[in-house]
Amino acid sequence: MRKLAVFCGSSEGSNIMYKQVANRLGEELARLKIGLVYGGASVGIMGAVADAVLKNGGHVTGVMPRFLEGREISHKGLTELIVVESMHERKAKMAELADGFLMLPGGPGTLEEFFEIFTWAQLGLHQKPCGFLNVNQYFNPLLALFDHMVKEGFLQEKYRRMALSAEDISDLLQMFHSYEPPAIKTYITRQQT
Template identity: 50%
Template sequence: MDMVGTVCVFCGSSEGAREEYAEAARGLGTALAGRGMRLVFGGGRVGLMGVVADAVLDAGGEAVGVMPEALLEKEVGHQGLTELRVAGTMHERKAIMADLADAFVALPGGYGTFEEFLEMLTWAQLSLHEKPCGLLDTAGFYRPLVSLFDHAASEGFVRAEHRSLVLLENDPERMLNLLQSHTPPATGKWVVPEEL
C-alpha cells in the first residue's frame, strides 16, 4: 500500500443524538492534520461534515470539499475550506472524492453515508481500487452493519477475503494506523462461482 496522504471521510450532515459522534469527528480531524494528511469530504459546514472539517482546519491541515451544485444551499457549503469543488451531480461528486482519496473512512451518518461507503467497498471487492475502507465505530454505531456483513459472509454472499476489506476501529488514531498498514487481499479480481 502506498502512503496514505488523503483520506475521504463520509459522514452525516447531522451531528446525531450523541455527543460522542462529534467528539470522534473532531478527534479524526485533529489526527488527520497532525499526521499531515489531507481531508476530502462532502463539503458541508453542518453536522459531522462541518465538525471534521473545522477540526482539520483548526489544527492547520487541508480540507477539500466536494459538493453538487444542487446541495450547495441545502447542505450549506463550507466557505472556509482549503478548496471547495462544485460537482454537477452526486455521481460526479463521488467520482471526484474517490479519485482524490488514498483511503476511505465512514463516521456515523445516514443513508448517504452508508451508500457512499458501500460503493467504495464494492469497488475494492471488484479490485477497481486497492484503497482501504474503514468504519469508525463510535459508540458501537456500526455494530449492526458489521453484523449484517458477517451474516452475508456466513450465508455465502461475501467471501472471507472480501469481508476482511472492512476495517473497524473506534479510535481515530488507531483507525489511521489501520489505513496506513492496510494490505489488500491477494485474491485480485472478482471470483466467479465454481460451477461457471
C-alpha cells in the same frame, strides 16, 4: 497516506460523542498532515471534522454537487471546494483524490457513499483501504450484517476483511497504513471449478 476521504452525517446525531470524535479525528488528521476530502458541508459532523482540520492548520477539500450547494450549506472556509454536477461525480472525484476512505456515523446517504466505494474496492477498481470508525459501537449492526453475508455465502471472507473497523482513531489509521488489498474479484461458477 496523503489524503483521507471521510463519509459522515450532515446532522450531529443524538449523542454529543459523535461530534466530539469528529473533532478529534480532524485534529489527528491535521497533526499527521493528512488532508481531508469530504462532502463540503458546514453542518453536522461533516462540518465538525472539517472545522477541526482547518483550525489545526490542515488541508481540506470539499466535493459538493451543485444541487446541494445551498441545501447542505457549503463550507465557505475550505482550502478548496470542488463543485460537481451529480452525486456520482462527487464519489468519483473523492475516490480520485483520496488514498483511503473512512466512515463516521451518518444516515443512508453516508452508507450509500461508503458502499459504492467499498464495492469498487471489492471489484478491483481501486486498492485503497475502507473502514469504519465505530464510535459508540454505532456500526455493530452493520458489522454483524457483514458477518451474516459471509455465513450465507454472499460475501467472501477475504472481502469481509476489507471492511476495517476500530473504535479508536489511531488504531484505525494504523490499520489503513498496513492495509494490503485482496486479489481482484473473479466470478468462477461451480461448473468451472
